[in-house]
Amino acid sequence: MHEMSLAEGVLQLVEDTARREGARRVKLVVLEIGRLSSVEPEALKFCFEAVTHGSIAAGAALDIVDVPGAGWCLPCAATVPLQEIYGACPNCGSHQVQPTAGTEMRVREIEID
Template sequence: MHEMSLAVGVLQIVEDVAQRDGFSRVTAVRLEIGRLSSIEPEALRFCFEEVVRGSVADGARLEIVDTPGAGWCLHCSETVAIGALYDPCPQCGGYQVQPTGGTEMRVMDLEVA
């Protein structure tokens, strides 16, 4: 389950920012997770709750912002919405679609006390 290592990475970011900016409590973490990222949000939520115990983010609310998938079709030269990697272009039906959005995961912001 790669969500556990991702949760550990998010906690590391939170702790680094807390140390740099001098706060001792995080009440919420907002993550952007793309639909094409191969990350299971509920598994990440479970892992996050486990790894933050005893840290500055203990008890913090995890907010997940879902980002839709997008791609550039090489055949029809259009930016199109895609629901999964390797989906065909909804415009022309071709399979030469390069993902351009929805593959990311990033910490958007923190709520601190």
């Protein structure tokens, strides 16, 4: 389950930020998860709760923002919406589509006290 290592990465970042800002606790973490990133939001939530247990981020709310996928279709020479990482272009059906958005997961916002 790669969500566990992702959750640990998020916690690391949250702890670094909290320490830098002299926070007493972390209230909210907003995560952007791309639809093409193959990250399972429910699994990540579960892992986040597990890894933050006993940390400064214990009990922090986790907000997940769904980022739609998009890719550059070579035959169409246009950006098209993508539902899956190796999906076909919805316009021409080609698989020569380079994912350009929605492939990443990143921390958008951290709220601390």
